[in-house]
Amino acid sequence: MTQTTPDAPVRRQRAQVKVRTLRTDRWWLTPFLTFLGLSSFLVYGVWAIIDNSIFVDPYIAPFASPCLAEVTCPEGARLFGWAPIGDWYTLSPGLLILALPGGFRLTCYYYRKSYYRSFWLSPPACAVQEPHGKYTGERRFPLIMQNVHRYFFYAAILIGLILAWDAVLALVHKPLGLGTWILIVNAILINAYTLSCHSCRHITAGRLNHFSRHPLRYRAWTFVSKLNAKHQPLAWASMFSVMGADLYVRLVAKGIIAFPYA
Amino acid sequence: MSYKAKFKVWRGEGGEGKLEDFTVEVNEGEVVLDIIHRLQATQAPDLAVRWNCKAGKCGSCSMEINGKPRLGCMTRMSTFSEDETITVTPMRTFPVIKDLVTDVSYNYQKAREVQSFTPPSSVRPGEYRMKQVDVERSQEFRKCIECFMCNNVCHVIRDHEENKTNFSGPRFLMRIAELDMHPYDVADRQDAAQEEHGLGYCNITKCCTEVCPEHIKITDNALIPMKERVVDRRYDPLVWLGNKIFRRGDNGK
Numbered sequence: 225m226t227q228t229t230p231d232a233p234v235r236r237q238r239a240q241v242k243v244r245t246l247r248t249d250r251w252w253l254t255p256f257l258t259f260l261g262l263s264s265f266l267v268y269g270v271w272a273i274i275d276n277s278i279f280v281d282p283y284i285a286p287f288a289s290p291c292l293a294e295v296t297c298p299e300g301a302r303l304f305g306w307a308p309i310g311d312w313y314t315l316s317p318g319l320l321i322l323a324l325p326g327g328f329r330l331t332c333y334y335y336r337k338s339y340y341r342s343f344w345l346s347p348p349a350c351a352v353q354e355p356h357g358k359y360t361g362e363r364r365f366p367l368i369m370q371n372v373h374r375y376f377f378y379a380a381i382l383i384g385l386i387l388a389w390d391a392v393l394a395l396v397h398k399p400l401g402l403g404t405w406i407l408i409v410n411a412i413l414i415n416a417y418t419l420s421c422h423s424c425r426h427i428t429a430g431r432l433n434h435f436s437r438h439p440l441r442y443r444a445w446t447f448v449s450k451l452n453a454k455h456q457p458l459a460w461a462s463m464f465s466v467m468g469a470d471l472y473v474r475l476v477a478k479g480i481i482a483f484p485y486a
Numbered sequence: 487m488s489y490k491a492k493f494k495v496w497r498g499e500g501g502e503g504k505l506e507d508f509t510v511e512v513n514e515g516e517v518v519l520d521i522i523h524r525l526q527a528t529q530a531p532d533l534a535v536r537w538n539c540k541a542g543k544c545g546s547c548s549m550e551i552n553g554k555p556r557l558g559c560m561t562r563m564s565t566f567s568e569d570e571t572i573t574v575t576p577m578r579t580f581p582v583i584k585d586l587v588t589d590v591s592y593n594y595q596k597a598r599e600v601q602s603f604t605p606p607s608s609v610r611p612g613e614y615r616m617k618q619v620d621v622e623r624s625q626e627f628r629k630c631i632e633c634f635m636c637n638n639v640c641h642v643i644r645d646h647e648e649n650k651t652n653f654s655g656p657r658f659l660m661r662i663a664e665l666d667m668h669p670y671d672v673a674d675r676q677d678a679a680q681e682e683h684g685l686g687y688c689n690i691t692k693c694c695t696e697v698c699p700e701h702i703k704i705t706d707n708a709l710i711p712m713k714e715r716v717v718d719r720r721y722d723p724l725v726w727l728g729n730k731i732f733r734r735g736d737n738g739k
Contacts, residue, residue: 237501238647239575239582246553246573333690333710340689347641350693351553351578359646363686371721374714422706426714433669436617452706 244353251349258342261460262335268467269326273316277477282397283390285473286410286466290386291317303386325383328376333422334459336370374423384415400485403472410462410469417462420451488513489568493521495533496575499584505573506530512563518574519547519558522586534585542699545633549586550575555635555697577638593634596654599682600661604673620669627664627708629700630657636694636704642687653684656694656704663708666715676719679712688713 245251269287278288279301291297294307295314309320329335340346347354362370391411394404418424429445432438451458475481491512494505510524519537526533538544540559547558552566552573566572580588605614637655638644654662662683666675679685690713694704702708718725 237581238578239496239498239503240501241496241575241578246550246575248552248570248573336689337691340691346689347645347691347693350639350691350696351550351555351644354641354645356645359642359649359687361642361684361687361689363684367689368686368721371713371717374717374722422710423714426711430711431715431718433620433667433671435619442619 245349245351247349247351251352255342255345255348258338261463262339262342265463265467268471269322272470272474273318273322275474276316277474278317280473280477282394283401283403283407283473283476285318285470285477286387286390286407286414287322287470288316288318289390290321290383292320293317303389321383324376324379328373328380328383328418328421329459329463331370331373331376332459333373334455373421374427377418377421377423377427380418380421384411384418387411387414402485403476406469406472410465413458413462413465416451417455417458419448420455420458422452422455424448425452491521491563491566491568492571493525494571494573495522495525495530495586496582497530497533497585498582501582503582503585505575514564516563517559518549518551518556518561518563518572521563521572522558522574534583534587536587543631545631545699548577548633548635548638550577555639557633557635557699560699577634579638579640579644580634590634592650593632593637593655593657596658596683597661599654600658600665601673601675601678603665603668603671605670606672609670614670616669623667623707624664626702627660629702630660631700632657633699635697635699636660639693639697640688641691641693642684642689649684649687653687656688656709659683659685659688659712660702660704660708663712666712676712676716680716680720685709685712685716 272285272287276296278285278291279298281300284291284301288297288301290303291301292303292307293309293313293315294311296317297307299305301317313320341348345354346356346359362368387407388411391404391407394401394407398404425445425448428448429435429438429441432441435442435445472481476486488511490509493508493510495508497503497506508525508529510521510529512521519535519540522533522535526535535549535558536546537559538546540547542557542560545557548555549558550556551558551561553575555577558574574586576582576586576588577590580590580592583589634657637657640655642653643650643655659679662675662679665671665673666679688709690705690710692705694709695702695706698704
């Protein structure tokens with residue numbers, strides 16, 4: 225009979241399987257596609273910071289909104305005509321604000337999963353051995369900073385409202401413009417992604433233990449929970465929509481896209 | 487309709503061992519555990535496998551089938567092609583006793599380390615009154631059948647044996663979340679989750695959720711909410727200030 229006492233030597237070792245994984249499916253495909261998708265977003269973001277074609281009346285490129293600089297923001301591009309950053313600032317207006325939505329996505333629970341898997345390979349896929357000799361998780365600097373996610377969420381709410389305002393302005397001034405509807409779809413997806421955030425779910429009522437004492441917050445939590453179940457598809461949809469909308473506005477501003485209802 | 491399937495099954499004791507080849511009959515409607523039983527009956531009478539209910543409810547027959555943690559009794563043979571070689575190994579995170587049977591006592595040790603349900607001293611048994619909405623979240627976690635596949639697949643301990651001391655795994659972090667969300671539990675579980683049970687090790691890569699045979703949303707409904715509660719307690723100055731100003735003893739919950 226096999227011994228089962230703690231000191232029995234036969235119990236001490238795992239199965240000495242010498243391969244990294246025995247999975248036979250294409251486990252590498254998802255992290256590979258994720259790597260390509262997130263990389264394209266990073267590359268586009270760098271280009272968008274360098275590029276200055278941010279505005280063509282009534283459209284403003286989402287990567288540059290809100291446009292807060294005096295020198296580099298055309299008058300119609302400024303939020304409520306306001307340019308709180310004075311004329312001393314001459315760099316890209318996107319540089320001023322991209323850290324907020326960028327930080328929101330960087331610390332997002334879904335994106336964390338996706339880049340830990342696809343960039344850091346920790347792990348690349350379930351039941352596939354990671355290549356690192358040591359693992360400490362999110363307990364130490366810098367990864368302990370992931371806990372600031374809720375502050376980026378507050379900022380992302382503001383950014384989402386501003387993008388919605390930009391879409392409303394475009395609708396008022398050019399209701400039949402293709403760009404208007406691209407900005408509207410983008411604003412809906414960005415706000416849906418923001419509201420589906422796990423921190424939002426926690427703040428609405430997730431932190432409570434007595435839902436029955438807070439019926440309104442419980443209803444809000446129920447709504448956010450439904451959105452939260454779609455957090456991953458909303459993350460991708462809003463990422464591609466913001467890139468697509470931004471590129472569209474810039475191409476119109478450059479005159480590369482030019483047709484009557486552009 | 488039956489056919490002959492090719493199997494590779496881990497054989498050995500205490501970790502030492504190798505994959506042995508078998509060709510075995512498969513009939514319509516069978517699951518992997520049926521095939522393992524047929525191997526026992528016809529070719530390998532000493533093949534060790536732990537099983538019990540054969541209905542996906544006891545959590546005994548956890549194993550790795552083609553590298554993926556699965557319940558043997560819930561993995562239909564019809565999900566594989568007839569010419570596919572099926573590899574069956576024991577759970578990789580736990581020590582092997584014999585063949586497909588692992589020693590899962592790590593999990594029982596971690597279970598004992600979780601403080602049990604702690605109601606307020608002013609409430610006596612029989613006096614608990616709570617509404618369904620208040621306990622619904624915790625009830626999802628009660629579906630757990632303790633197959634320990636979530637702990638098996640979690641890379642924190644699967645790839646780093648040294649972390650077993652400080653990390654309780656998704657199963658027991660979920661248990662802590664279940665108790666922390668309970669309207670009548672007053673124990674301080676948030677600091678314990680972070681300090682004693684290693685919640686900070688979790689990098690929410692969701693493998694625990696992917697393998698759960700009960701489809702419990704472990705990451706989204708237990709681990710991330712617990713992480714957010716820990717942020718309330720330890721990392722959010724605004725929540726800390728609000729609790730001081732409004733004198734909310736239990737974080738206003």
